[in-house]
Amino acid sequence: MRRLLVLLASLLLLGLVAFWYVTRPDPLPPRAMAGLTGDPQHGKLVFWAGGCASCHAAKGATGADLLKLGGGRALVTAFGTFHVPNISPDPKDGIGDWTLQDFGNALLRGLRPDGAHLYPAFPYTSYNKMTRQDVADLWAYLRTLPAIAKPDKPHDLRFPFNIRRLVGGYDFLYASKAWVVTGELTPQEMRGRYLAEAVTHCGQCHTPRNMLGAMETSRWLAGAPNPDGQGRIPNITPAHLKWSTTDIEAFLTTGLTPDYDSAGGQMADVVQNLAHLPKSDIAAIAAYLKKVPPVK
Template identity: 55%
Template sequence: MRRILKLLVAAAVIGVAVGLWLTAPDRVAPERFASLSGDVAAGEKVFTASGCASCHHVPGAEDKLILAGGMAFPSDFGTFYAPNISPDPSAGIGDWKVIDLANAVMKGVSPKGQHYYPAFPYNAYNKMTDQDVADLFAYLQSLPADATPSKPHDVGFPFNIRRSLGGWKLLFFSDDYVMDVPADLERGRYLVEAQAHCAECHTPRNALGGLDTSRWMAGAPNPSGKGTIPALTPDKLTWSAEDVAYYLESGFTPEYDSVGGHMAEVVDNFAHLSAEDRAAVAAYVKALPAPKADTSGSSSY
């Protein structure tokens, strides 16, 4: 009996050790960013395309460049709150280095080595180029600092165990693009799948919160519990590429309706991008294949 007990204890210890190894945070190699210099002007474009202000500005504030956070994001796993990412050295990211931002947006790992929740769309941002991350860091450090502390997430057991997110990453973390596209669609793919992280809202998720890539952009329930996020696939969205590009610029649909909800923030971002970028996004959207399974997505916003 003692021998069996010892074997069981040894197996348990080995199991825990393997689990800790498998769920350990991964980090970006520091030498990738050692020689990169960020450009503030270029970083502003990355910031806009990536929608940073849309989530991290203070809810209801007129100045959307004060990134003190606080916006709530309800989900089946709890309510997440956007943190302070202003250059304040205590409450924000003022004491970060560019490698810290790279680990955050590309690996979902904090400077202290903790996993971030995937409510932060690092599973899209991980496709960004190193130069874009360096430029984004330069721009973020140029913005106003704010000392408002980040609001803690309202997440209960077992989802409040950060280490378990390492297991989630083993299942769903990927820096591969979903769609294979020709060269003329690569810019649109980069904007949609990486910077603008469109799939985070427009693609349905499985029971563990991972994106169901077999139904890419096929619409999804609204995390707030009110309605659905519309499908962008050709079986649902019948707009032309010109209609899509104009919507991203103006917020007006071909049916003379206007944008609403959180999508208004997205349109505000895209309206500040170039016409070429909006056209690139529209071309990618029109190249989407029809989903393999039927969805309840709608084409009206």
């Protein structure tokens, strides 16, 4: 009996050590962002490509109000309600007292400045493929925007999803930095992959998810339930999206389909954001979509 108790205690201890190791925060090396000088003009393009305003500005915001990133939107999910945070340069309510290293840890590792895990409702599982220079450029641009004094609301999540430490296990399983579409790609297609899989994070809406909310990359861009609860986000793999690259480029810049329908819902915001990008980037995304494996 004593040997059995010792064995059980040892197994429990090993389990706790394994849990602690798997769920631990994994920050960037201390000087990972050192020596980088952000270019706010390029950061502005990263800002629009990343769709920052679509979540962090007030719902229905237009014009200059899109640059007021006080957060506050409620994202209702099966795990509970997430409240979008203030990412304006306000030093008290926003991220004005963060460093570039803090910002890099948020985008590339999904961590807050205090080392706690961010929830993957923030798409760091896509942003983690961004270059550090793009992160620095985005940071430089965000610091030029208006400071908004608006405190964050706490998330309202069901147990056990309200335990942040568990997000480390999610990251261990699903926060891959590997590209989904591989093989021989042209420089244009690689640029499109970088934009679509990392910065514009197309998969976050267009890819179905498993029970833990992780993207099922085996069905990459094959369509998914609308997170707003109405209808579905469409399949945009070549199995369903039969448009030419010219048609795709036109849709991404004007919101008009080849049969003169128009983008609605969240996609209208995406089109509004992508309109700020150079034509070469839009063409790169279109070329990439043609290389995505077809999924019926």
